[in-house]
Amino acid sequence: MTTLVTGATGNTGRHVVRELTRRGERVRALTRNPAAAAGLFAPEVELVAGTHIAPETLEPAIDGVDRMHITVTSGLAEAGPELVRRAVDAGVRRITVVWGGGVGPVERAVADSGVEWTRLEPQEFMSNTLTWIDAVRGEGIVREPYDFPSALVHEADIGAVAAVALLDDGHAGRAYNLTGPRSLTPRERIAILSLATGREIAFVPITHEQAVDRLTATGVPRADAEYVIGWYATSDPASRTVDDTVERVTGRPARTFEQWAAEHADRFR
Secondary structure, eight states: OEEEETTTTSTTHHHHHHHHHHTTOEEEEEESOHHHHTTTSOTTSEEEEOOTTOGGGOHHHHTTOSEEEEEOOGGGTTTHHHHHHHHHHHTOOEEEEEOSSSOOHHHHHHHTSSSEEEEEEEOSBGGGGGGGHHHHHHHSEEEESOOOOBOOBOHHHHHHHHHHHHHSSSOTTEEEEEOOSSOBOHHHHHHHHHHHHTSOOEEEEOOHHHHHHHHHTTTOOHHHHHHHHHHHHHTOHHHHSOOOHHHHHHSSOOOOHHHHHHHHHHHHO
């Protein structure tokens, strides 16, 4: 059997590919630039060119695929239902989908597809910490508007849960809330990152508007920036409540932020 992983070089996609490969699954990794992705995966991973936001071009990629993993991105809202339809018509019988923060058109299309599906609902990714790299390396500081706790999840754990749901029975029709083992504030994450990097890192509060302006300066539409920063401002209980789903599904504890920080410490030095 073959599994197609869309967005294979993304934050979660690459971990899905690695977990499936580790378990001996035949993997087809969809990426816009196979040449650039060649060094990321084991030689047996089949790299195919394409993007899931243009499903009409993906007939060769979907051909012969039994399972598929989808990560919902902002550009997939319109194309996603068509991608799901074409995949099911081509013979895909099991789908995992990493939601986009809510149950939108893609998530509904997967649930209504008539095949086995599992929806992964991670809270904040630990990799969001990478947005601090420039400020930490340049000034030794982190500027954030809020200091509320978040039950961050390691991206590798999302990949691990996806692999289990794709390969093992008993996960169809489930929506899995995914968190790490602890809820941490930015100040607490900074303290852990300081230990991992061996350098002092300071927390500098900024206003809500300054945070929104910083995000729009990177090209994010203001409405989207307001949504993202507003998510931190409201501190939804679900975002800070630890859930043991990762351990229940995979059989091992969720990875800690200390582990994530050690893995990425060199990028902050």
